[in-house]
Amino acid sequence: MQEFLEFLTGEIEKLHQARTFKVEVALEGPQDHRVKVNGRDVVMLTSNNYLGLANDPRVRQAAIRAIEEWGVGMGSVRFICGTQVLHKQLEATLSGFYETDDTILYSSCWSANEACLTTLTGSEDAIVSDELNHASIIDGVRLAKARRYVYKHNDLPDLEAKLKQARSEGARFILSVTDGVFSMEGELAPLPEIIGACERHGAVLIVDDSHATGLLGSRGRGTAEELGVWGKVPVHTGTLGKAMGSAMGGYVTGPKAVIETLRQRSRPYLFSNSLAPAVAGAAMEAFRIVMQDPSRTQTVQANARYFRDRMGSAGFRIPHGMHPIVPVIVGDTALAMAMGKDLLERGVYVSGFGYPVVPQGHARLRAQISAAHTREDLDRAVSAFVAVAQKHGVLEG
Ligand SMILES: Cc1ncc(COP(=O)(O)O)c(C=O)c1O
Incomplete structure (x- = not known):
């Protein structure tokens, strides 16, 4: 048993060293367009709650x-x-x-x-x-x-x-x-x-x-x-x-x-x-x-268009498309993780994904838009993305 546990501990240590150890963020309330994290109000930009029905x-x-x-x-x-x-x-x-x-x-x-x-x-x-x-x-x-x-x-x-x-x-x-x-x-x-x-x-x-x-x-x-x-x-x-x-x-x-x-x-x-x-x-x-009532379907599609347009105009690399999943490609895995952390500190929760989940050099922050997001939520998210990207040299200041 001891040997087995030592082996597992070593494997977990490798995840830490590779900076791929996953940390769960505990929400202090229901899933929604805004959530509570460490007592703070945060825009949720990383949930599959596309129609905002999780807390309807x-x-x-x-x-x-x-x-x-x-x-x-x-x-x-x-x-x-x-x-x-x-x-x-x-x-x-x-x-x-x-x-x-x-x-x-x-x-x-x-x-x-x-x-x-x-x-x-x-x-x-x-x-x-x-x-x-x-x-x-x-x-x-x-x-x-x-x-x-x-x-x-x-x-x-x-x-x-x-x-x-x-x-x-x-x-x-x-x-x-x-x-x-x-x-x-x-x-x-x-x-x-x-x-x-x-x-x-x-x-x-x-x-x-x-x-x-x-x-x-x-x-x-x-x-x-x-x-x-x-x-x-x-x-x-x-x-x-x-x-x-x-x-x-x-x-x-x-x-x-x-x-x-x-x-x-x-x-x-x-x-x-x-x-x-x-x-x-x-x-x-x-x-x-x-x-x-198809209005939520229409709203999530309109919100996705709005966010994609605003992020594109701000200078981010967004693959062409229409889906509410909006990948923001930054290239390096460690950079994607660091930006995700900084975005959370600025009140926007968005997950970073790197190799091996996506190909080497294509690390990204994956934003997911919901019908529940207000334009204010989306504007706040875009501003936070711009500030964090400038800090990390992803966008010119
Ligand atoms: C394409 C696809 N299929 C299946 C699943 C699994 O769905 P469930 O959470 O209901 O098991 C997911 C969830 O991540 C998914 O993205």
Whole structure:
């Protein structure tokens, strides 16, 4: 035991030396456009609370009502005694939102991705996956028995080549999987072209729209709606832990046979507890709000445009795009970390990411904009960015 603990301590020390040891900032209240840190009022610029629903009074009340009506938890998995009418209602709400046959809930989108990839394929099949897909997809692909083909990020000729290769190497079925939005860049997958490639090669497309549901497209339906291919993605996975109430939970939505297979066979569904009623109630209210009133979707898009324009005019390197994830590239990892610390001291909480999360030389501060941000929040953030960048020589003074 002693030797084991000494080994772990040494590994942790290496993280400190490499300055990649992660420190958690404890918020002294709810997640919102402003949060309390060390007693101070701070603009939150690093949360996936894109629609500002995490602390919305209607969503909070829905969670409280769900506890009062349905209790705190089920103490079981869904197929034993863990399904309430509430869970069925939320699944029906999601199927209505996506206009699909059926939906299955998971305790996270991590589990949903793992479930999809491991349950829907066997050793005779192939999975074709973008190299920058989310870690849950990468792990799901690793766990699956299917043959793996990883294509270069958003590279359509390489996708086409990998689909062809999978077919020529005898795959029975091919699943192709991509993030709808890649979270380090706020970059959209070219879904119209990916759908075309999948159709040409008879592959089934799965899109993880965790960073798009509720915030992209005219009605918040996500990347497919934003890119004009609504209804053409057969299977979506998504999270309830970002725009849609920000609590937790995930889902897969699509054709009946897919969802039924997952309900019968997927291990994260069969062997893990049901979604807590408060979480299901909150998510249902979040979907109700977005479906009845697209104004939050429009506001987060307008806020993202405003922040991107202002940061660009101030001279920052912002990759072209429209998503509320706004990466501010500064290059060096230590510099990104130091700037993040200084920004927090100036009342703006934004996370720095460096190598190996992003390629060497592309370290960045990743700002995330919410519908809850006021113009004053965004102006304060831009001013803090300018002051900190001048201090570190990133911008001319
Ligand atoms: C693209 C993507 N998929 C899946 C997940 C995991 O979602 P959850 O927190 O619901 O497990 C995330 C969260 O970071 C994500 O960004």
